[in-house]
Structure formats: C-alpha cells, structure tokens
Amino acid sequence: MDFSITADQRLMQESLARTLEAAAPLGRVRRFAADRDEAGADVWAALADFGLPGVIIPEEHGGLGLGLLDAALAAEALGRAVAPAPFLGAVAASVALTRGGSAEQQARWLPGIASGKVVAGLAIGEAVAGARDGMGVKASGGKLTGGALFVTDAMIADLFVVADTSGGLHLVAADAPGLTRSVVTSIDLTRRLGELRFDGVPAEPLAAHTLDAVRDAAWTLLAADTLGAAEVMIEKAVAYAKERRQFGRVIGSFQAVKHMCAEMAAELEPCRALVWYAAYAFDDAPAEASLTAAHAKAHTSEVGRFIARTATEVHGGMGITDLLGLHYWFKRIGLNRQLLGGPERVRRIAAQIQGLAA
Amino acid sequence: MDLRFTPEMEGFREEVRTFLTKHRDRYVGDAVRPREAALEWQRLLIDHGYAARTIPREYGGYGAEPDILKTRIIAEEFTRVGAPRGFANQGISMLVPTLLEVGSEEQKKRWIGPTLRGEVVWCQGYSEPGAGSDLASLQTKAVEDGDDFVISGSKIWTSTAAQADMIFCLVRTEPDAPKHDGISYILFPMTTPGIEVRPLTTMTGSAEFNEVFFTDVRVPKSGVVGGRGRGWFVANATLKHERGMLGDPNATEARLHALIELMKTESVDGRRLIDDPVFCDRAMQLQARVLTMKFNGLRNLTASMAGEASGMAGLVVKLQGCELNHQIAALAIDALGELGVLYEDGPHLRAKGSWQWNYMFDLGLIIGGGTAQIQKNIIAERGLAMPREPKLASA
Numbered sequence: 001m002d003f004s005i006t007a008d009q010r011l012m013q014e015s016l017a018r019t020l021e022a023a024a025p026l027g028r029v030r031r032f033a034a035d036r037d038e039a040g041a042d043v044w045a046a047l048a049d050f051g052l053p054g055v056i057i058p059e060e061h062g063g064l065g066l067g068l069l070d071a072a073l074a075a076e077a078l079g080r081a082v083a084p085a086p087f088l089g090a091v092a093a094s095v096a097l098t099r100g101g102s103a104e105q106q107a108r109w110l111p112g113i114a115s116g117k118v119v120a121g122l123a124i125g126e127a128v129a130g131a132r133d134g135m136g137v138k139a140s141g142g143k144l145t146g147g148a149l150f151v152t153d154a155m156i157a158d159l160f161v162v163a164d165t166s167g168g169l170h171l172v173a174a175d176a177p178g179l180t181r182s183v184v185t186s187i188d189l190t191r192r193l194g195e196l197r198f199d200g201v202p203a204e205p206l207a208a209h210t211l212d213a214v215r216d217a218a219w220t221l222l223a224a225d226t227l228g229a230a231e232v233m234i235e236k237a238v239a240y241a242k243e244r245r246q247f248g249r250v251i252g253s254f255q256a257v258k259h260m261c262a263e264m265a266a267e268l269e270p271c272r273a274l275v276w277y278a279a280y281a282f283d284d285a286p287a288e289a290s291l292t293a294a295h296a297k298a299h300t301s302e303v304g305r306f307i308a309r310t311a312t313e314v315h316g317g318m319g320i321t322d323l324l325g326l327h328y329w330f331k332r333i334g335l336n337r338q339l340l341g342g343p344e345r346v347r348r349i350a351a352q353i354q355g356l357a358a
Numbered sequence: 359m360d361l362r363f364t365p366e367m368e369g370f371r372e373e374v375r376t377f378l379t380k381h382r383d384r385y386v387g388d389a390v391r392p393r394e395a396a397l398e399w400q401r402l403l404i405d406h407g408y409a410a411r412t413i414p415r416e417y418g419g420y421g422a423e424p425d426i427l428k429t430r431i432i433a434e435e436f437t438r439v440g441a442p443r444g445f446a447n448q449g450i451s452m453l454v455p456t457l458l459e460v461g462s463e464e465q466k467k468r469w470i471g472p473t474l475r476g477e478v479v480w481c482q483g484y485s486e487p488g489a490g491s492d493l494a495s496l497q498t499k500a501v502e503d504g505d506d507f508v509i510s511g512s513k514i515w516t517s518t519a520a521q522a523d524m525i526f527c528l529v530r531t532e533p534d535a536p537k538h539d540g541i542s543y544i545l546f547p548m549t550t551p552g553i554e555v556r557p558l559t560t561m562t563g564s565a566e567f568n569e570v571f572f573t574d575v576r577v578p579k580s581g582v583v584g585g586r587g588r589g590w591f592v593a594n595a596t597l598k599h600e601r602g603m604l605g606d607p608n609a610t611e612a613r614l615h616a617l618i619e620l621m622k623t624e625s626v627d628g629r630r631l632i633d634d635p636v637f638c639d640r641a642m643q644l645q646a647r648v649l650t651m652k653f654n655g656l657r658n659l660t661a662s663m664a665g666e667a668s669g670m671a672g673l674v675v676k677l678q679g680c681e682l683n684h685q686i687a688a689l690a691i692d693a694l695g696e697l698g699v700l701y702e703d704g705p706h707l708r709a710k711g712s713w714q715w716n717y718m719f720d721l722g723l724i725i726g727g728g729t730a731q732i733q734k735n736i737i738a739e740r741g742l743a744m745p746r747e748p749k750l751a752s753a
Contacts, residue, residue: 001367001427002360003656004664069359238742253745255735261742262734266674273653273671274646280359292649299646347642348635356618356632356641 005073005276013073019050020081026325032084033189033328039156040084044116053090054114058098061110068217069279072224076275079228079336082190082328086119086153088221089161093120095217096161096169100210105171109159121157121174123148123196127167128215129341137198139164142205144172144198150339154181154194161214162196162203169210170203177201188335190328213282216289218340219297220278226304226336227268227275229329233311234264236326240315251314260310267303274299294350301337301346308333361656363427370428374435377406387442390521392476400444400476408432409444410474413454418471426663437608447518449473449480453526456543459595460584469524469545481548483513483527483570484593491732493528494537494590498572500529500544502579507531507544509552509575515726519555519568522548532587541589546577562718563701607648607655610679613686613716614648617641620709621693631693640689647682651675670741677733680724687717 005013023046032040047053055071057063064070071091078087093113097106112118126136126148137146144162151160160172172179178199186193238261241252251257278296281288308330312319319326337343351357363371386396403409404420411429413419422428436443454473457466472478489496498511509529519525525548532540548555552575557565584592621632621641631637658668658675690713691698701711724730738744 001363001430001656001660003653003660005359234742238744242744249748250745252738253747255731255747258738258744259731259734261744262737265670265737265741266677266734269670269674270650270654270678273657274650276359276657277649277653280361284359285361295642295646295649298642299650302643344639347639347646350642350645351632351638356622357635357638358633 003273003276005069009070009073012070013077016050016052016074016077017080019046020077020083022046024081024083024085026082026328029082029084029190029328030325036183036185036189043083044085044119047085047087048116051114052085052087053116054094054110056091056094056098057110057114061106062114063094063110067279067284068220068282069276071217072220072275072279075221075224076228076231079225079230079332080232082229082332084190084192086121086156088218089120089122089152089157090116091221092122092124092214092218093159093161093171095214096171096206096210099213100169100206100208101171105204105206109171113159118158119153119156121151121153121160121194122214122218123151123154123160123172124163124169124211124214124218125150125340126165127163127211129339129345131165136165137162139166139168139170139203139205142202143178143200144170144203145200146198148196148198149184150186151181151184151194151196153192154196155183155192160196162198163211163214167211168208169206169214171206172198172201172203176203186331186335188331190332191335212290215340216278216282216293219293219346220275220282222336222339223271223278223293223296223300224275226300226333227271229332229336230264230268230271230300230304230307230311233307233326233329233333234261234268236329237261237264237311237314240318244316257314260314264307264310268307271296271300271303290353291350294346294353297341298343298346298350301333301343304333305337363431367427367431371431371435374408374432377408378435378439378441382439385441390447390518391479392445396442396445397476399442400474403444404474408436410450413458413470413474417458417466418474426659430659433608437612445474445476447476447479448482449478449524452482453480453545456526456592456595457583460588460592462583465545465583478524479518479522480524480526481516481519481522481568481570483516483525485515486512487514491729493593494541496528496530496541498527498529499533500531500542502531503576505579506576507579509546509572509577511572513570513572514558514567516555516568516570517566519548519570520557524548525570526583528589528593531582531589535587538590539587541593542586543583543589543592544577545581545583546575550575550577552576560718560722562715566719566722607652607679610648610683610686611652613683614645616709617644617686617690620690624694624697624708626695634693637689637693640692644682644686644689647678647685651679651682670737673733673737673741676727677730677737680720681730684717684720684724687713687720691717 024043032038051064052074054063055066059065090113097109135147135149137144137148158174162170162172178201180197182195184193184195241257242250244251274296278292281292318324384399386399407420407422410419411422412424415421454470457470486496500507500509526545528541529544530540531542552573554571556569558567558569559565624631654671658672661668700707701714
C-alpha cells in the first residue's frame, strides 16, 4: 500500500516546471493572450522535446508509455504556469485511440500525436456537458452532421475526437470535406476554443463505450490543472501577505488575512490526494474511475473558485490589476470549472454513476 | 501509487477475519466504566494484538513492531463487521502515549497495564474556565508542602470525571516562572479529599462533560510526569494524539454511508429524499469531501509509514474532518424536514435522534481539541510560515 508519487514522478514534474519557466514565462503567456492568431508553437515544441504529448502513449507508438497519474502531474505543472498548450486534446486523443481505436488507427495516428506534430482537439462538450444553441453531432452512414462548441484548440488541431449525440466517438481529420471551424473566445486567453460545423463530414468511428474513458481522463486533467493554478494563487497570496504592510505591520499577521490563507490551504491540500486517486483509478481501479474523476472535477472546481476569489482579495486592489497578472490564474480556474460540465452537472453524473439518480 | 496489499498483508487480514468470526458472540462495546464482559473482550484483544498492539509487553501491551498498515487492516476489518475495537478512552489514547514518551519507568510499570486493560479509568484536567484556547495561562495552583503538592483551582470540559479513578492534570507549580515554564503534568486519584465533580449539561441534554473543583487537594509529588515545570511540553505531546483522534476519515465515511441509506429509504410526498435534486446535489458535495479526506488520510498514512512528516496534509485533518462530520449530520436533518427536529423518544423519531445529537455534539468537537480558529492559526503559522499575531505589550 503506497499512496504517494514516486521520486521519478516528482523529478519529472520539477523538470517540466523548469522547462515551462524557460518556454512559457508570464511574458510569453501574455503575448499568447494578446495575439489571438498566435499558435504558441514554440511552447508546444518545447513540451514535445520533453515527450509530453505522448505521455500516456505506449512506447511502441513513440510515446513515454506512462499512466494518467503522470499526465495529471504534468497538467498540474501546466496549470501552475498557466501555459498555453494543446495538452488536454493530446491525452484525450491518446485515450480515445488506445481504448477505442483499431491497431491500424493506433499505428496511423499515435506516433504523430506522440511527437506533437499532430495536434488533437476535443469535441465532446455536448455529450458530457449538454447541448446549447442547437449544437450536437449526428452520425449516419460514416458521416457527421451538426455542430460542436467549446472544442479545444479547434483552429490549430489536425485531428478531432468528436462525440455524437448517442455517445459514439469518432476521429475527424481537420481537412475533411464539409468541416468548417471558427473561433470561440472565453475569459481564459491562455487556452484556445472553437466551434466546429459538420456538413456530412467523413469520420472514422471508434469502439463503442469509449466516451466515458475520454471524459474521465479529461475531467481528471482539468482538476489537476486547477490544482496547479490554485497552488500558485495561494503561494502568491501568502507571499504578498508577508510583504505588504498596513497599520505598521505586515497584513499576514492579521488573523483576518491569515485565516483566509489557512482556509485556502485547508481546502486545496486534500484535493491533491483526490486528483492522484482519480488518476490512479483510471489505470488501476477501473470500477472507481468514473466516480472519482467526477468528484475530482467537481470538487476541485468548487475549491478552485473559492481560492481564485480569496487569493485575489488577499492582494487588495492590486489583485484585480492586469499589471499583477493574477487574473490569468483566476480565469484559467474559471474555464476549467465550466468546461465539460460545471460542478452541478458533474455531480448529477456522479449520482447517476452510483445509481442514486436517474 | 500502488494501493494493493502484499500477500503477507492479505494473510494478516485473513487472520483478523478468522478471529472476528470465531469470537462473534463475545463482542462487547465500550463504556466509561466497563462491565466484566467488556474487560474480558479487551483482554482478548490485547492477547491477540488487536488492541495495545505496539505497547511493549513489559507494560502490558502486545509488543508488536509498529506497523501502520496492520493497524489499518485491523481497523478496517473490525469496522466491517461492527466489532467493538476495544477501549478508546482518554487514558489509552492520551495518557499511555505520553507515559511511553516521557514517563518514569515506575510510572510506566504502574499505570500503563491497568489502563490498557480498562481497570483504571482516567480523566483529563487541562482546560479551565479562564484558560481555553490560551491553555498555558491556566491558574490551578499546586503549592509545594514537603513531599506533597496542595492543589487549588478548577477544571472544565472534563469528560468522564464522574467515573474516573485517576486524573492527569495540568497545574501551576512555579508561579514566578514564564507561563509556559511554570506548569507541571501530574497524576492523582479522583478519590483524594477536596475534589468535587459537577456534571456540565450541554445542548444535547446530557452531561458529556464535567466541572472539577479542587480545594486544598493534597497529592504526592511523585505523580509528576516528565519533570517539574515541564508540563506544557508534556501536554503538547498528548494534544498531538488527541488531534489525530478527532477527524478519523473511517468514521466520517461510515456516517456518509448512513446518510445515503437514510436518503434512499425515507420519503416525503412519496418521493425518496435522494430523488430531490437539491438534496442529492448536497449529498454528492459531501461525498466528494469524504473521499477527499479519505484519500488525504491514505496519503498521511503513507508518509508516516515512511517516517516522513505529513506537513500541510496532516495539519488540516482536524479542521476539515470535524466540519465535515457536522455537515453530514446537518444534511440528514435538512433532508428529514420537520422529522429532522424530533429528538425525544416517540413513534416518528428516526435513528434514535442521533442526527440531531451528532449535529450538536460535533459543534463541540469543532470547538474542542483546539478551536477551528486555533487550527487556522496553526495551518497559517506552521504550514504557510505566516507571522504570529504580535503580542500586546501588557500580555
């Protein structure tokens, strides 16, 4: 019985953090946010050198052959750095292919995904979080028709993982005939979203019942991203509270401020174990995977919102300025919360998974 | 991460299961003043290493090497079949570890065995009416007189004082020393003349606590543990054990399970409580928190198995665990609606009123053992290295 991450995993995370410090410092993130057409190719190239796009892809297909826990630790580091990178799509497509792809599909797609050359976008929002504005994709005779919103990295992706309205999963090449894409801009400018329109688009079906695994992996990575972003917000709030002086003393010596920091830490630290467990269960305790992924997504989102707000407040007026840049973490947490289902929606699914709700 | 158990551990689990099946008709639960059958069960548990497991044999324990995993397996298996785990009173959970850490050889030999076997019942004399969170300001004085101390003052929140044979008590022996250096930790019989115990009835309607008054209580100096004037440091070793006790994730998980069963079986207007989307959502929020604290507990367990400090993940357990227990009881009351306010025996009462009792009693646990606000100070100061509140010039 060992509930901890290994020394290798810790080293990987630290080394990734150093890579991100060099490749995606806040100044680089700001440029990505300011220029909506910029793809962030240099950041992705640095992460590809690291092997990150293929973190869970088997070695025979050019990946690192690690597990979702390793991917979650990486997502935590990306969240800490508010780094722009199409990582969620890479892992989701890896899961879709390894769990639901034929040997031929795996051989055709996985090496490209592992090298970072094939960027994958995730278009399962309607099937998981519900359809809005007439969206939803219908599959018929190997072709897709309809629309998908909140597709990750829609404008730069080469490949999409698309869920249809009956829960089937499909691979769609970005250059497939009948597919059009456009930008959707969210509050979080460190990530790119888009809208896809399908007009009889040829698609490759994946095995039935693959959607749940893709969803669980994506939920876990979003939770890990929030964990990382929220850690940084607490660190920044504590550092500021120890330095900022008012009424002749550092504000961190006032219990009103100190207790805000303690409450943030008390809420967030146990989330780490929840995220670890959900990621572990994905590979090693499949019966618990969906429930723990749902709770990780929903609970970390709730805690993330509390921390995003409280850490900003600890900074006083400076907290809301662009100069400080704290809002990048605030908004990152905000998108993670809503994407693929807000907490209420995800908890409803958690109840359904246990047979507690219809 | 590898949560599997080795074959050796699975074998140990099998041993515990066999024991529990074989002795099924001997289960007798805890009571402050145990009956003979409960004392027998306790002795049986010690003989098999399911209680007092790591206490050395010469002091009346089982004498096993510390093995956190086996301890956990024992806890899991006993919980699974609802077998009483032996006594968990303050003598066993707080005094015994303290004596093992700082007691004299004579004190260990004399007190640990009878305490483990349930023959000697203890109470804890720490808090005073004027010394709660600021425990070190306690004023109960012990004046030296030959081989004795003469004790005057009063204690409060003393559970089991009415039944206890003995008290482990903090008294001020050095009135002129700085407040943390003037305290001694002393053991003496509750039958000593000059001690008066008054039950302290709480909002639950029962007296879970007492007040204890000392008027010229003469006790031998030999009862001091860990050295005269060292009581503050001795007590802190003990409080560490108490905080570990409050916020046990297994108990919280069991309570959540009971809540969900309640919501599946109770109906209002013909609809099950769990089918109400608002209550279902609240139950799921609490389930997330229960799982979070359970996994956090596994993480802390792994850290202690490796001899590492658990850091922030350990500091938050009391604060989060006690609050969570309280919230589970709160949801049960809310979901029961008007039935939720019933408390005394009657045809409509559910679960013997235990949800209301827990809701009220747990508020006491949020306050006791270091209030939530003191816990937040500890988390901020030890966990986040934030500065202490500046002291007032007059204090």
